[in-house]
Structure formats: structure tokens, C-alpha cells
Amino acid sequence: MPSEQLDVVIVGAGFAGIGAAIQLKRLGFRDFVLLDREDDLGGTWYVNHYPGLAVDVPTTTYSYFFEPNPNWSRLFSTGTEIKKYADDVADKYDVRRHIRFNTTVESARWDEDASLWRVALAGGDTLSARYLITATGFLSQPRLPDIKGIADFAGKIVHTTEWDDNYNPAGERVAVIGTGATAVQLIPELAKSAADLTVYQRTPIWVAPKLDFHFSDRAKRLFSRLPWTQRAIRAITDTIYELMINVGVVHYNVPLFRRLNISAMDLCKINQFLQIRDKELRRRLTPDYDIGCKRPTFSNSYFRTFTKPHVHLQSDGIDHIATDGIVNSDGTKTVIDTLVLATGFDLWEANFPAIEVVGRQGRNLGKWWRETRFQAYQGVSMPYFPNYLSLASPYAFLGLNFFNTMEYQMRLMDRLFGEVKRRGASTFEVTEEANTAYLDRMTELLGDSLWTLGNCASSRSYYFNPKGEPSLLRPMSTQDAIEEASEFPLSDYRIA
Numbered sequence: 496m497p498s499e500q501l502d503v504v505i506v507g508a509g510f511a512g513i514g515a516a517i518q519l520k521r522l523g524f525r526d527f528v529l530l531d532r533e534d535d536l537g538g539t540w541y542v543n544h545y546p547g548l549a550v551d552v553p554t555t556t557y558s559y560f561f562e563p564n565p566n567w568s569r570l571f572s573t574g575t576e577i578k579k580y581a582d583d584v585a586d587k588y589d590v591r592r593h594i595r596f597n598t599t600v601e602s603a604r605w606d607e608d609a610s611l612w613r614v615a616l617a618g619g620d621t622l623s624a625r626y627l628i629t630a631t632g633f634l635s636q637p638r639l640p641d642i643k644g645i646a647d648f649a650g651k652i653v654h655t656t657e658w659d660d661n662y663n664p665a666g667e668r669v670a671v672i673g674t675g676a677t678a679v680q681l682i683p684e685l686a687k688s689a690a691d692l693t694v695y696q697r698t699p700i701w702v703a704p705k706l707d708f709h710f711s712d713r714a715k716r717l718f719s720r721l722p723w724t725q726r727a728i729r730a731i732t733d734t735i736y737e738l739m740i741n742v743g744v745v746h747y748n749v750p751l752f753r754r755l756n757i758s759a760m761d762l763c764k765i766n767q768f769l770q771i772r773d774k775e776l777r778r779r780l781t782p783d784y785d786i787g788c789k790r791p792t793f794s795n796s797y798f799r800t801f802t803k804p805h806v807h808l809q810s811d812g813i814d815h816i817a818t819d820g821i822v823n824s825d826g827t828k829t830v831i832d833t834l835v836l837a838t839g840f841d842l843w844e845a846n847f848p849a850i851e852v853v854g855r856q857g858r859n860l861g862k863w864w865r866e867t868r869f870q871a872y873q874g875v876s877m878p879y880f881p882n883y884l885s886l887a888s889p890y891a892f893l894g895l896n897f898f899n900t901m902e903y904q905m906r907l908m909d910r911l912f913g914e915v916k917r918r919g920a921s922t923f924e925v926t927e928e929a930n931t932a933y934l935d936r937m938t939e940l941l942g943d944s945l946w947t948l949g950n951c952a953s954s955r956s957y958y959f960n961p962k963g964e965p966s967l968l969r970p971m972s973t974q975d976a977i978e979e980a981s982e983f984p985l986s987d988y989r990i991a
């Protein structure tokens with residue numbers, strides 16, 4: 496059967512894919528599809544629906560720059576509201592009709608003779624497209640821990656990305672493995688009804704107080720009538736988050752900024768002190784690495800939960816899992832009914848790239864990244880991969896807010912595709928020189944960052960690739976990234 500031919504295939508219908516689709520429409524593309532393995536849109540905000548799910552970035556900032564939402568109920572909105580925002584934006588920009596759900600992409604291969612991407616789908620079908628955009632997210636492949644005996648556990652076992660909404664922990668003995676941002680939200684919720692809750696912590700997390708509040712109906716009406724009022728609040732929340740990442744992390748070489756980083760850790764310690772009286776418990780919950788080595792989070796209830804008599808912190812390690820519980824390193828056993836895996840995501844091995852991508856002269860992206868270094872010009876382009884933008888790439892993620900990443904990537908699309916159209920060209924490919932210069936610059940900038948100069952050795956952070964390089968985050972301000980995306984030399988791409 497001949498394969499269907501399109502202008503663009505976007506892989507992923509989360510916020511990145513939806514943003515890319517909106518930008519393509521603005522550029523005049525009509526013949527494109529978004530392919531998603533799920534049966535609904537929203538990416539991580541569709542997949543995740545565990546109790547307590549909320550965003551840990553103020554929603555004034557956690558939204559598209561061109562689409563403020565006056566209806567947020569509170570500063571740190573719930574997962575349900577964010578999913579609804581994704582739905583509303585997709586509907587408003589008429590993106591939904593381009594989405595094909597339950598469609599898993601297995602690989603994409605550049606056909607040099609036809610100058611087309613051949614996209615292979617699970618089930619055997621193929622699509623062809625002039626341009627390929629992968630918008631597969633950074634945290635989309637769940638990590639299942641390889642703990643001895645886990646397959647023999649006879650009770651219920653659930654990863655947080657596969658939450659069963661009908662599950663009621665009331666009266667149950669529950670164990671949670673993991674203390675990342677997900678666990679910090681979930682643990683206080685489980686503790687409300689579980690009979691007994693044991694939390695297995697391998698690496699503690701820095702947790703700052705959450706300054707959250709409701710938006711009154713009056714405030715919402717004001718945001719709706721005078722959008723600049725909400726933009727003013729966004730300017731404040733944007734600035735706070737930019738300062739956190741740029742002052743506390745990116746420019747760690749400046750002694751004053753290093754002092755501010757220490758102050759942020761002090762704030763987390765005060766948050767802990769106000770909730771926990773037991774000094775030893777506080778010590779066990781306190782990280783021994785610098786804040787920012789891995790992603791910190793916010794909560795006003797996480798620490799207090801450990802003071803409840805039925806909640807226990809296990810930080811000595813797991814020996815193995817038995818049919819009826821967890822055998823701890825000290826030989827004791829915690830008998831449980833349900834095991835919750837808040838063990839996060841496999842970012843480097845399973846996600847970079849999330850599908851097999853083969854470019855010009857048979858260059859395999861995953862292999863090339865591993866044989867050389869993880870790299871992507873402007874966080875989106877690699878040489879030998881014509882007509883391809885990889886939105887979830889090394890050096891792509893800006894700071895703490897995904898929507899800032901989306902903003903510069905949409906502007907880059909605008910400049911690049913705009914130029915391709917203006918020249919009546921059909922292909923673009925970043926030059927090797929531009930890519931190398933960009934990688935060198937990222938490496939140099941990272942030399943001043945906390946990830947290079949700070950105490951990160953024990954953090955086990957997904958900011959670092961398996962070789963130990965901090966090649967996930969783009970070490971610059973949002974403003975600089977946006978300027979670069981809008982003004983990069985067009986000669987950095989070969990456009991033909």
C-alpha cells in the first residue's frame with residue numbers, strides 16, 4: 496500500500512506538539528498530523544492523574560505566552576485544570592482534528608532520494624512527510640525499578656503514571672518507592688486514608704514552602720476583561736523563576752549568587768523545621784547536595800506527613816521485595832498490600848530519542864549521541880538530520896518552566912520555516928560548524944554553573960547524562976534563548 500504523504504508529521508500531542516501545530520498553522524501549513532500513542536491529548540497532563548497532582552510552577556507562568564488563561568482557580572493549579580487548558584487551547588486553535596490517537600510511532604528514516612521522512616507506525620503502516628517534528632517530552636517513559644523480587648510481589652503494584660482512579664488506599668498498608676516531585680505530591684494524599692504508609696527514600700529532595708492562593712471570581716473577571724493584569728502577575732512569577740535558575744544555578748561562579756543558593760537551602764530547612772520537631776528525622780530528610788543539582792519542589796504538607804504515627808520513612812535501602820512486602824537492608828520486613836512506584840522516568844536511555852530516528856547517510860540519532868556527545872543546535876537541530884526538529888533534545892529545556900522552552904522553539908520555527916518558504920526551498924539542515932560552535936558554547940557556559948562547580952555528586956539527578964555531563968538544561972536566560980531563536984544567523988542552516 497503506498498504511504499500517505501503529508502507536509503509535516505508531529506510526534507506527540509502534549510503541550511509541545513500542540514504548540515508546534517499552532518505555529519505550523521500560523522505559517523500556513525494545513526497538511527500535517529500529530530500522532531500520539533495515547534487516546535487523548537495533553538501528554539504528561541493526560542497520562543498523570545495520581546492524587547495530589549498539581550503543577551509546581553505558578554500557572555500564570557506555566558501557560559503559553561500567547562494564551563493566558565483567566566480561569567485558573569489558583570496560583571499552582573491542579574492537574575485536572577491543566578489538562579482542561581490543553582483541551583481548550585487545542586480546540587481554540589483547531590488542532591484536535593489533526594491529531595491521530597492510539598498511534599504509536601516506531602521509527603523515522605530520511606529517504607534521501609525522495610527528500611522525505613518515512614515514518615513507521617506500530618502495526619505496519621507508514622507515513623511520509625517533508626518535515627518531521629518530534630515533541631515526545633522529556634519525562635514520558637516511566638522508569639520501573641529493577642529491584643530483586645519485584646515480579647513476585649503478590650499485592651497491587653502501580654507506577655504513578657498508571658494510577659487507578661478506583662483505587663482506595665483506605666485501611667491498606669502502602670509503600671511508596673521514590674521521593675521526587677511526584678512522591679512529594681502523592682504521599683500527603685495517601686497518608687490521609689492509608690492505614691500504614693512507608694516511604695522508601697534513596698535520595699532526599701529539597702522542598703521549599705509553596706506560596707499558593709486561590710484566584711477569586713473578581714480576580715478572574717479582571718484577568719478576563721483586562722488581560723494585562725494577568726500578564727503583570729506573569730511578569731512577577733516569570734522573574735522569580737528566572738532568578739531562581741539564573742542566579743542560583745547558571746551563574747554559580749558569582750560568589751554573591753552562591754550565597755543566594757545557600758539561602759534557598761536555608762529556606763527549605765526552615766520549611767522542614769516548622770513541620771518536624773524530631774531532629775533525627777529532619778536530618779534524614781535533608782539532602783547532602785546543593786539545591787538545583789536536581790529539580791527541587793514545593794510543598795507545605797510533605798514534611799508534616801512524616802510526623803504522623805502511621806507514616807514511616809525508610810532510608811536505609813531495600814534488599815529485595817518478597818511476595819508480601821519489602822525486605823529492608825537491615826533484614827526487617829515491611830508487610831504491605833500495595834506498592835506504589837513513584838520512581839520517575841527514564842530520560843536518557845529511553846527518551847533520547849524516544850523513537851528510532853535515522854538521518855542522512857544512515858546516521859542513527861541515538862547511536863550518534865552516544866558515540867559522540869549529546870548535542871543539538873539551539874536544542875532542536877542536528878547535522879545529518881534534514882527537515883527535522885527534535886523539541887525534546889539535549890540543551891533544549893530552559894530552566895524550570897516548560898512553556899519558556901516552547902516559546903523559544905516556536906519562535907525558532909517561525910524564523911526557520913519562514914525563511915524556507917521565503918526562498919521557495921524544500922530542505923533545511925544545520926551545518927556541522929554551527930552545531931559544533933553551539934555545543935562548545937553550551938559546554939563553556941556550563942563551566943560557570945552549579946552543575947559543574949557545585950556539590951552534585953550524590954544527587955542522582957536526571958539533569959546529568961549517563962556520562963556525567965549536565966547536558967539536559969540550556970544554561971541561559973529565557974530572554975537570551977528567545978533572542979537567539981529569533982535572530983540566529985540563517986547561514987547556520989543549509990537551506991536548499
Ligand code: NAP
Pocket residue numbers: 549550551552634640641642672673674675676677678680695696697698790837838839840954955957
Ligand atoms: P524523579 O524526580 O526522577 O524521582 C524518582 C524517585 O524515585 C527518586 O526519589 C529516585 O531516587 C527514586 N527511585 C528511582 N528508582 C529507584 C530505585 N530503584 N530504588 C529506590 N528509589 C528509586 O521522578 P518524579 O518524582 O516522577 O518527578 C519527575 C519530574 O516530573 C520532576 O522533576 C518534575 O520536573 C516533574 N514533575 C512535575 C510536577 C509538577 O507539578 N509540574 C509534578 C510531578 C513531577 P534517586 O533520586 O535516588 O534516583
